Amino acid sequence: xxxxxxxxxxxxxxxxxxxxRIVVPQKFRDGLKGKTGSFVLTRGIDGDILLCPERFFxxxxxxxxxxxxxxxxxxxxxxxxxxxxxxxxGRIIIPPDLRKDAGMETTQExxxxxxxxxxxxWSAERHNAYSEGLDLEVVRTEFEGLILDDDDDDxxxxxxxxx
Numbered sequence: 751x752x753x754x755x756x757x758x759x760x761x762x763x764x765x766x767x768x769x770x771r772i773v774v775p776q777k778f779r780d781g782l783k784g785k786t787g788s789f790v791l792t793r794g795i796d797g798d799i800l801l802c803p804e805r806f807f808x809x810x811x812x813x814x815x816x817x818x819x820x821x822x823x824x825x826x827x828x829x830x831x832x833x834x835x836x837x838x839x840g841r842i843i844i845p846p847d848l849r850k851d852a853g854m855e856t857t858q859e860x861x862x863x864x865x866x867x868x869x870x871x872w873s874a875e876r877h878n879a880y881s882e883g884l885d886l887e888v889v890r891t892e893f894e895g896l897i898l899d900d901d902d903d904d905x906x907x908x909x910x911x912x913x
Contacts, residue, residue, distance in 0.1 A: 756781030758864035765858045770844040793830035797876045799852045801869040
């Protein structure tokens with residue numbers, strides 16, 4: 751049986767505790783866990799942490815394998831990885847190195863944002879700075895390109911095999 755694709759969307763705020771535990775929003779949990787019950791955490795290029803379902807991260811690994819053995823991207827993504835499992839209270843533990851890289855060593859409030867295939871986890875400060883720094887003309891141009899695209903196949907449902 752094929753796992754149905756779940757689109758991650760929305761913004762949620764949660765606090766991280768001193769041990770690095772944070773609640774994963776209910777809307778994201780099932781899609782992240784998939785069949786394996788776990789998912790992958792890795793560094794994001796914008797100073798965030800990416801929460802990736804296994805099916806999505808396997809696609810990244812497959813593409814990264816094609817890069818040079820000493821590729822900076824390969825090093826950046828793979829050396830920052832950790833597996834995550836949601837506990838009975840709906841929390842995960844963010845490893846100390848990932849918290850440090852994402853500016854979450856002392857922060858309490860964090861922001862989850864859906865990003866279609868994966869979820870981003872930000873310190874509130876970095877999320878605010880990123881949001882305020884968006885070039886709205888670039889956003890407008892990309893948005894207009896999306897809504898004017900004639901290659902529209904919204905009638906089909908995607909599964910992991912199709913993605």
